[in-house]
Amino acid sequence: MxxxxxxxxxxxxxxxxxxxxxxxxxxxxxxxxxxxxxxxxxxxxxxxxxxxxxxxxxxxxxxxxxxxxxxxxxxxxxxxxxxxxxxxxxxxxxxxxxxxxxxxxxxxxxxxxxxxxxxxxxxxxxxxxxxxxxxxxxxxxxxxxxxxxxxxxxxxxxxxQTGNTERKYSHFGEALKNAVDVIDEAYKRDGKIAGLPTGLKDLDSKLGGLHNSDLIIIAGRPSMGKTALGTNIAFNAAAKFKEEEDEFGNKKILDGGKVGFFSLEMSAQQLATRVLAEQTKISGDKMRKAELTKDDIKKIVKVSSDLEKLNLIIDDNPILTIPSLRARARRLKRIYNINLLIIDYLQLMSGSTTSRNDGRVQEISEITRGLKGIAKELNIPIIALSQLSRQVEQREDKRPLLADLRESGTIEQDSDVVMFIFRESYYLERMEPIKKPEENEEKYLERHQRWRELCEKSYNTAEIIIAKQRHGPIGTIKAHFEPNFTRFSNLSVKDYDNIME
Structure with a gap:
């Protein structure tokens, strides 16, 4: 018709x-x-x-x-x-x-x-x-x-977007009431955080959770664990999801949230394997090679049945522009009412067809502005994973800086939070001392022992460096990282040593 x-x-x-x-x-x-x-x-x-x-x-x-x-x-x-x-x-x-x-x-x-x-x-x-x-x-x-x-x-x-006749002005009193409501909900909630929980206690304490309309950048060099942290946050938020419905049919989220994950780098099946490896503590490599025992199979079957109803929606289309992301995100919001969006990763996206001749820097600028616009429009936090430039590798101290964000300063400008992942063990493992021709055995063994001690000290430890936070303090927190299972978790009290406040 x-x-x-x-x-x-x-x-x-x-x-x-x-x-x-x-x-x-x-x-x-x-x-x-x-x-x-x-x-x-x-x-x-x-x-x-x-x-x-x-x-x-x-x-x-x-x-x-x-x-x-x-x-x-x-x-x-x-x-x-x-x-x-x-x-x-x-x-x-x-x-x-x-x-x-x-x-x-x-x-x-x-x-x-x-x-x-x-x-x-x-x-x-x-x-x-x-x-x-x-x-x-x-x-x-x-x-x-x-x-x-x-x-x-x-x-x-x-x-x-050509115009809008309805003005969206907010009286300060109305905005103030909304702010007080958020504070009140955070006070009543376990953990006392106002935003969506990441599942990492120290990170939630520093950020207060992930806040609506915020654009959060998680950046790092390859193999630092960007996707791992993204999938960990996605799983933790989706697994904790709880909501209640009042007598009038109004729904209120008590904890966690529904998560949309746009994976441009990995397929949905690969992403599911990662989450399965994180939760079963069986390495993804063993799963791919089928080097599994009967106990491993039982564990996989049990965890799989627990994860079937996880509130995590994956879109693994490898070609994504800002207009198509906006259309798909709005659809996810309408159908599933998602509370968090994660994109892996920023540099694999492209701008609109009209701006492709303006250069990659302008394209990234359009993408970050678009992501921030989507976060505000849907009133949800958006996490975008990002690569870092190679200049990090040229420095003696490999810890990333804001200037290392690849291809555009507008990533730093448009984002509300910028976090870097740094694993010292990754670099130390590749710096095993080699015996010099003029060096005696004793000195070589001494150097080798020092290297082993440094490796042991940094083993399974990752630093999450909060380099920018628009509404709070910057600093660094440490987290436990298991590379075999690509899993981030909280450090135990005895292991934890806050390296910067």
């Missing part, structure tokens, strides 16, 4: 253009602006010249907008000098005065603008609908159904 309606639109396109246009509203708005330039403040947020259907009105409004943006007074007399492309056969001052005098009421400027914007949206929706029909029936690019849906969602999202 819906398809027939859309096809009928194409047959009577001229009738629909009349139905979805209002030249009188366009003239009335221009008249309001000529009467009182202050009316522009009411509509500047959402209305553009492209929203007008009449080409002459488009030109007049575009000129008015350009002049008022430069704080130049606009009247029929001043406007005449800037309308160089307008019809020369018309007395411009007389025509503009007629528009000005015909304005019904200058108090209705916002309403006229809202009508123009609304009609533009409806015309654009008709165009998108016709594109969907055309792309589906012709399908020159041989796209499957999912790709066609994604293209349609991207078009609809881009249309929604």
């Amino acid at each position: 819906a398809l027939k309606k859309i096809l009928n639109i194409e047959k009577s396109e001229s009738d629909n253009l009349d139905k979805f246009s209002n030249i009188e509203a366009e003239l009335a708005l221009i008249g309001c602006l000529l009467w009182d330039n202050r009316n522009y403040e009411k509509i500047a947020d959402f209305l553009n010249s492209e929203h007008f259907i009449d080409s002459n009105n488009q030109l007049i409004f575009r000129t008015i907008k350009d002049l008022l943006d430069k704080n130049i007074l606009v009247s029929p007399i001043t406007l005449k000098n800037y309308l160089s492309d307008y019809d020369k056969n018309i007395d411009q001052i007389k025509y503009l005065n007629q528009i000005k005098d015909s304005a019904p009421s200058t108090h209705n400027a916002y309403q006229y603008a809202k009508i123009i914007y609304d009609l533009h949206i409806k015309r654009s929706l008709i165009g998108i609908a016709q594109n969907i029909v055309q792309e589906t029936t012709e399908n020159n690019k041989d796209l499957d159904g999912e790709d066609l849906i994604e293209n349609a969602e991207n078009d609809l999202y881009l249309l929604s």
